[in-house]
Amino acid sequence: MADAPLHADPAAASRDRGGPLQPLLIVRGLTKHFPIRSGLMGRRTGVVQAVDDLSFDVMKGEVLGVVGESGCGKSTMARLLMQILKADRHELIFDGDPLGHTGITTAELRRQMQMVFQDSHASLNPRMTIADCIGFARRMRGEPRNMVAAKVDDLLERVGLTPAQYRHRYPHELSGGQRQRVNIARALALEPRLLILDEAVSALDKSIEAQILNLLNSLKAELKLTYVFISHDLNVVEYISDRMMVMYLGRIVEIGPVDQVYGDPKHPYTRALLASKPSHDPRKRTLVPPITGDPPNPINPPSGCRFRTRCEFAEGVCGQMAPTLKPLDNGDHSVACLMQQPGSGHSRAPI
Amino acid sequence: MTAMGISALIVMLAIAAPYVTDGQPYSGNALERLKPIGTHGHLLGTDELGRDMWTRLVYGARLSLISGAAPVLIALAIGGSLGVIAGYAGGRVNALIMRTMDIFYAFPAVLLAIAACAVLGPGLLSTIAALSIVFTPSIVRITETATTRIRGMDYIEAARCSGATDFRIILHQVLPNVQAPVLVYASSLAGLSIILAAGLSFLGLGMSPPNPEWGQMLNSLRQSIYVQPWVAALPGLMIFVTSVCFNVISDGLRVAMDVQDG
Numbered sequence: 001m002a003d004a005p006l007h008a009d010p011a012a013a014s015r016d017r018g019g020p021l022q023p024l025l026i027v028r029g030l031t032k033h034f035p036i037r038s039g040l041m042g043r044r045t046g047v048v049q050a051v052d053d054l055s056f057d058v059m060k061g062e063v064l065g066v067v068g069e070s071g072c073g074k075s076t077m078a079r080l081l082m083q084i085l086k087a088d089r090h091e092l093i094f095d096g097d098p099l100g101h102t103g104i105t106t107a108e109l110r111r112q113m114q115m116v117f118q119d120s121h122a123s124l125n126p127r128m129t130i131a132d133c134i135g136f137a138r139r140m141r142g143e144p145r146n147m148v149a150a151k152v153d154d155l156l157e158r159v160g161l162t163p164a165q166y167r168h169r170y171p172h173e174l175s176g177g178q179r180q181r182v183n184i185a186r187a188l189a190l191e192p193r194l195l196i197l198d199e200a201v202s203a204l205d206k207s208i209e210a211q212i213l214n215l216l217n218s219l220k221a222e223l224k225l226t227y228v229f230i231s232h233d234l235n236v237v238e239y240i241s242d243r244m245m246v247m248y249l250g251r252i253v254e255i256g257p258v259d260q261v262y263g264d265p266k267h268p269y270t271r272a273l274l275a276s277k278p279s280h281d282p283r284k285r286t287l288v289p290p291i292t293g294d295p296p297n298p299i300n301p302p303s304g305c306r307f308r309t310r311c312e313f314a315e316g317v318c319g320q321m322a323p324t325l326k327p328l329d330n331g332d333h334s335v336a337c338l339m340q341q342p343g344s345g346h347s348r349a350p351i
Numbered sequence: 352m353t354a355m356g357i358s359a360l361i362v363m364l365a366i367a368a369p370y371v372t373d374g375q376p377y378s379g380n381a382l383e384r385l386k387p388i389g390t391h392g393h394l395l396g397t398d399e400l401g402r403d404m405w406t407r408l409v410y411g412a413r414l415s416l417i418s419g420a421a422p423v424l425i426a427l428a429i430g431g432s433l434g435v436i437a438g439y440a441g442g443r444v445n446a447l448i449m450r451t452m453d454i455f456y457a458f459p460a461v462l463l464a465i466a467a468c469a470v471l472g473p474g475l476l477s478t479i480a481a482l483s484i485v486f487t488p489s490i491v492r493i494t495e496t497a498t499t500r501i502r503g504m505d506y507i508e509a510a511r512c513s514g515a516t517d518f519r520i521i522l523h524q525v526l527p528n529v530q531a532p533v534l535v536y537a538s539s540l541a542g543l544s545i546i547l548a549a550g551l552s553f554l555g556l557g558m559s560p561p562n563p564e565w566g567q568m569l570n571s572l573r574q575s576i577y578v579q580p581w582v583a584a585l586p587g588l589m590i591f592v593t594s595v596c597f598n599v600i601s602d603g604l605r606v607a608m609d610v611q612d613g
Contacts (some may be wrong), residue, residue: 079508082508082512084508084511084512106514107514110512110513110514111514114512114513115503115508115509115512117508118505119505122504122505122506122508122511123504123505125506125510125527125528126528127527128523128524128527129529129547133506135512136513136515137513137514137515140514140515140516140519140523141512141514153565183509186509187509189513190514194553251365332403347396
């Protein structure tokens with residue numbers, strides 16, 4: 001049972017509609033502004049631009065790492081993609097099918113796309129057994145009890161928990177790492193093709209984190225999964241990702257293959273972020289803080305480039321013009337910085 | 352355990368009333384009025400119309416238990432649903448339901464019960480209705496608070512991701528987590544409900560004579576308190592013991608249902 005593939009290959013092949021070159025998920029113009037209401041009448045006194053006009057593709061079989069400081073909109077983005085939060089404006093195309101009445105429904109999207117939450121404790125219902133938690137989605141879709149039970153055992157086995165031992169336990173009887181395994185099993189229950197991992201390993205001990213990362217890697221290979229891996233841990237993202245996306249204050253500042261972004265970061269924010277990563281060599285201490293201050297308040301983000309208030313290269317033009325994400329010469333690597341855009345008016349821009 | 356035992360005894364006596372008494376709570380002998388406790392043939396004495404106190408107390412347990420339990424159950428059904436809906440939906444729905452409940456909250460409980468009873472007229476059903484109205488707002492509030500706390504939890508979001516309908520999420524994910532505090536609170540209301548029901552009858556707004564309701568019995572025996580103080584105190588003792596027992600059980604329930612958060 002455990003050795004049988006989760007979805008047989010022909011089925012997986014039939015679910016793959018657009019071929020390997022078709023992005024699994026295309027996101028265009030994803031925007032979410034939270035109004036701030038105050039006073040007795042709930043007047044709108046401001047807007048938090050949590051996620052502002054995100055556009056990116058997730059290719060089939062890749063791991064797209066998403067990094068950024070806390071509050072930059074990573075988790076909001078995950079919830080918007082899962083349709084838990086309603087986006088103000090967005091266009092989602094899942095394997096060629098647009099979300100909406102001409103393409104796939106929200107229910108179908110959620111079958112193909114699932115999410116693993118950061119807090120392994122809060123994301124499991126304390127009143128449900130492990131088996132009930134994992135089997136919930138399938139039970140709710142009307143599958144008979146015995147079929148769901150077999151499926152649950154298979155999933156437990158896959159995430160490295162002995163079914164007989166854990167099936168009837170409650171979440172509080174498990175350790176953090178075990179709970180996160182259960183969360184992964186739960187997310188896999190509907191046989192999705194895309195997993196959104198929202199800080200899925202951030203709350204774990206380093207040793208457990210490594211185990212879970214290895215588990216994710218092997219699950220990805222076995223089940224032909226695609227991941228959107230959200231994390232603030234640059235080492236983890238470098239380890240697991242194929243491409244990475246750097247977010248700052250609700251916008252994408254840089255996106256590209258991991259080796260290119262790590263090897264040759266183009267955006268000053270990415271550079272600062274990477275420089276803040278402690279070196280493994282104690283003789284190479286970072287003595288000068290690569291970036292100072294807190295991100296500006298997203299209620300009133302700076303005009304133009306949102307990073308200009310902390311950027312050492314900021315010039316007048318940065319406040320007048322918002323840089324858009326533009327591909328560099330090689331095409332894969334895109335960056336939103338006026339310094340990389342010819343004719344932008346920035347003194348460091350290429351001619 | 353003692354409280355459970357006494358409560359169970361009262362419930363059993365109420366059910367078996369025709370078998371443990373002479374079965375005639377309404378008929379009395381005018382010649383045997385206000386006999387003291389221990390009189391031959393009338394173990395607990397007789398009331399001001401010569402009716403056997405034991406019989407009337409046991410039959411009274413039926414009415415008192417119903418007027419104690421029914422309003423709580425009704426308020427639990429109505430208030431629990433409203434509270435879960437308000438907490439789960441949030442926003443405008445929440446504001447509408449909670450502000451309406453706040454209006455009821457603005458009145459003292461007894462005043463509200465008296466007003467409702469006065470409007471509905473005396474009788475068992477109007478007592479139950481009045482007390483249900485009194486208890487509903489507080490149950491709504493407890494349920495709403497518990498639901499709001501749970502609504503933002505990741506496991507509810509995960510359940511929404513799984514594509515389950517709101518109704519099923521409420522049924523399978525929300526209710527098991529809100530039931531403990533709500534049930535504990537509701538059980539503590541049962542004792543209060545008995546007291547309030549008796550109080551309403553005592554004021555002449557609940558059950559009317561000759562129904563053997565404890566509060567109403569207390570009222571009619573009030574004039575005889577100088578003649579037979581112990582007999583006159585018996586209905587009050589029953590009210591006291593029953594509501595204390597219910598409260599102790601409620602406390603036990605609180606301990607037993609304590610959520611294991613690990």
